[in-house]
Amino acid sequence: MHDHVTAQFPHGDGPSEDVLNEFGVSRQAFVGRLREILLRDPPAALDDVDVARVLAACS
Numbered sequence: 001m002h003d004h005v006t007a008q009f010p011h012g013d014g015p016s017e018d019v020l021n022e023f024g025v026s027r028q029a030f031v032g033r034l035r036e037i038l039l040r041d042p043p044a045a046l047d048d049v050d051v052a053r054v055l056a057a058c059s
Contacts, residue, residue, distance in 0.1 A: 031058050
């Protein structure tokens, strides 16, 4: 699943309606909040390379 989502996310191919249904926010709001969290206090489970990759995909 991770590889599938990772391959889609940077290209905007992820299902926007799924983000709205699951989290109650637009995909744009979700990505913005994700960036904020990763820049301020990234989860310990993610190493610096993973954080950088997600941040790049959010740009």
